[in-house]
Amino acid sequence: MNATNPLILLVAAIFTHNIALVYILGMCPFIVISRNFKTALGMGVAIIFVVTLTAIIIWPIYWLILVPAKAEIISYLIFIIVIAATVQLLEMLIEKFFPPLQSSFGIFLPLITVNCIVLAVCLFMVLRKYDFIQTVFYSLGTSAGWALAIIIMAAIKEKMMLVSDVPKGLRGAGITMIIAGLLAFAFMGFAGMITLQ
């Protein structure tokens, strides 16, 4: 088992090992949804919720069922099914019990099924052999880091749209990439803080 302190893991996942800007995952919504600050915020919150929840569900399934049964080979299949089922369930629960939340983040839930981050967190957690507490903190940190990145990105893009004159061919995805590059530079500044093995 990996013996990193869970709190260090949390900080590392948000800043030094940010999943969007260092591991470059979850890029599709990062490009498409970051046009508007409010939408980015909703997506960020939804991601934090879903990622943490699925990681908590998948950890016991992997270590207590798949590993003893020597069925790691089908782990991808199981992960995907669990993620899809969790998202579907969450969607139904929100619709039924918290209708006001539906408009603010319920609409993002179906999109999350195909988001790489949810699966990535599960794969990383298995690969690095985190224990349960570490998994909780790691998934929370990772999703919060992604949310932070998309919110910063949306805020920059919203301001930029008012004042800047971007060359025609660079508009949309192109300029988003350049901004992401600059943001990634900024996050590199954190890199010396923590080293994970």
Add this chain to the structure above:
Amino acid sequence: MSPKKTVKRSFRNAKWFKALIAGLWQDNPTFCMVLGLCSMLAITNRMDNAIAMGLGVTFCIVFSSLLVSLFRNVIPSRVRMLAYMVIIATFVICVDRFLKAYFPPISEELGPYVGLIITNCIIMGRAETYAIKNGPLLSALDGLGCGIGYTFMLILMAFVRETIGFGTLLGYRVMPGSWVNWVVMTIAPGAFFLLGVYLWIFRTIAKKTEA
């Protein structure tokens, strides 16, 4: 008009040819739809990784399109997303096992990114927009076109990143001895900048701009 020319023209207009060629340029997954970026950016710091990834994605895309298309009348539309994912995941497991068995160093380096082929939106996108409405043969060809288009982009990215970042190409030294490696090209910021510049160039050529 000579008979040879007619044959050529009908060949170009044939449906299967169009399905194959669309993914290469006008529907190129990266430049026109901006899909499947995660692996594209994360993997392309070395050429061998890029080629392995490209071939893996192509394999998954062809066979999942084929299978989705074969089952298109059986899959209920409410659970079609889940059905696509299960089909895709099955092929990704094949790719993962294949790499682990025959190319362990590449498998080691790609790590979780092989598993993440499942959530590569290109495969899902082709299943949803093409394979579910068309016959198996056409779907497989469409998938092949998209896969080749994607691999081509990966190679283009890796070519620049590996030569500038490591001074090598497929592991062989290509830059002169006095060359100082641009380490930034091998990590995230370089990937973002390079893709941004590529997008700029290609969209200017294709005159396909966004507001």
